Amino acid sequence: MIQASNLRKSFGEVHAVNGVSFGAPDGVVTGLLGPNGAGKTTSLRMVYGLMKPDAGTISIDGCDVIADPLGGQKRIGVLPDLSGLYPRLTSREHIRYFGELQGVPALELEKRMNQLIEALDLKSIADRRVGGFSHGERTKVALARALVHNPQNIILDEPTNGLDVMSTRAVREMIRRLKAENRCVVFSSHVMQEVSALCDRIVVIARGEVVAEGTAEELKELTGKATLEDAFVALVGPQGELA
């Protein structure tokens, strides 16, 4: 379970995040929806402990991330905005590297690795160097290494951005499976179909603030619109259309 309250972050004069609060319970897929530049990525970076908020608190399964970022990082698996891989290492070596850094015991690591290779359909490319991989294949490897330590909480920053249909399906399937395992999944997106297809709860962020929160139905009701897209536009305002 992830609980973020009143997060603030400024870069010089720019208030990127201006009091964002949201909760993401276990067994639920929580979507952060917002136009580009709304503050989604910055909020998530604070949650996974690589950025220090100017104000606010974050707790992951009761661990105070600001006081103990490494403690938070043990409890989450993250597919960040930039998921660069090492072109000269194989898929398996990527997963093993992160597993070892997470402190997963060797025997368990091998088992876990094979599970992930199976689940993400990486078998045919498991021992190939990732140098020549397609975008979809690379995302799946990045996802596998993010999940290698079997984290209770998972953060995915725009996971399906630019993926082809087959890879998108694999990622969606993985998200559903994680939900079925009663894990806490947070993912950000600016793609409406993505959010409505997967999310149980939606947090709409615009201009560094949370403008609405609830299920897709609740958001439509709140704005009196028939579709989620119209509801989103109504909530975000004209800036959303520009984005």
Next chain:
Amino acid sequence: MNFAAIKTIARKELIDSSRDRRAIYSLIFSVLVGPILIGFMLNQIASQERAAHEIKVPLVGAEYAPILVNWLRQQPGVEVVEGPADPEASVRDRKSDFVVVVEKDFAEKFRDSRPAPVQLYADSTRQNARAKVRRIRGLLSRFSGEIAGMRLIARGVSPSLANSLKVEDVEVSNAQQRAATVFNIIPMFLILAAFSGAMQIATDTTAGERERGSLEPLLLNPVPRWQVVAGKWLAATIAALLGMLMTLVITAKVLSKLPLEDLGVRYHLGQTEIILLLLTVAPVAMMAPAIQIYLACFAKSFKEAQSYMAFLVFGVTIPGVLSTFYPITNRPWMHPIPIIGQYAASMDILGGKMPSVVGVVLAAAASLALVGLFLWLATKLLSSEKIIFGR
């Protein structure tokens, strides 16, 4: 505390770069270039020396001076050959290094105990003929001296009366000095090997990591930031040590193939020296990657980082280049200065002297202090949001 992450990161970086063909080639190239250059230069000097010891004497008019020709033939390493028809043109056109011409009246004047005319054609601007000209000139004046001595004895006069001076040659041989200068650059190549050996890993694992966008995922693992830096540094240090070891072994191999005795060189590079040198210079192999990693953290791309590295290498070569003009002698103030301290101690080792233990320890301590400083600075940088996310 658990240090497993340092080992994991170091191993991954070593595997990763061992698959980088460009990195391997550049390591091999940089390790070979020093020893080959040293070998080439020493060989050049040695062959010039050898050439002076074994000379062909092109002689015109041998029939007029059989006594001189016979005497020359008896000298070790001298071969008398028929001289060219036009001695002056032959020397000018560099067909001969020099030509000796015996004139027609040689026999007559020689018989009368008058100075017998011999001409020596040579081009004094020709560097590589100088040693040979010096040799033949020496031979001719020795012949002259010997004959003069015999003539005096025949007249009942002691030859020592004719010599008011007794000049003794104390050879501070030119060749030996030049060879020593060549040896002076061995420590420079050794120190350069540390920098070039570590460079690839130091840049690829920092600036390269930023460029690929793989830094953020890496830092998402629950590993203290200093251990991430330490792991990368350990990998680069191993590469630097490997570069040094290869440079030393190859240099030793090259030197063993050269006739250094001909040069009268008192330098020696055997197993003991290699071990001593490695121990002395190892702190540089630890310091180089620490500085490189720190600098490369500022760079947003591999290319940018490499230009920083070039500046660094330039700075490192300065003491080496200076030492060829102002030979470095080991002075106490040098000890605590990293690189220069190791440089001075290495010269002692190569010269067959035991370097001062205090000096080596001081140099090592100063270098290790810099390792600590730069790793700490690099850890600071890798904790900064500007570096992690700035692109």
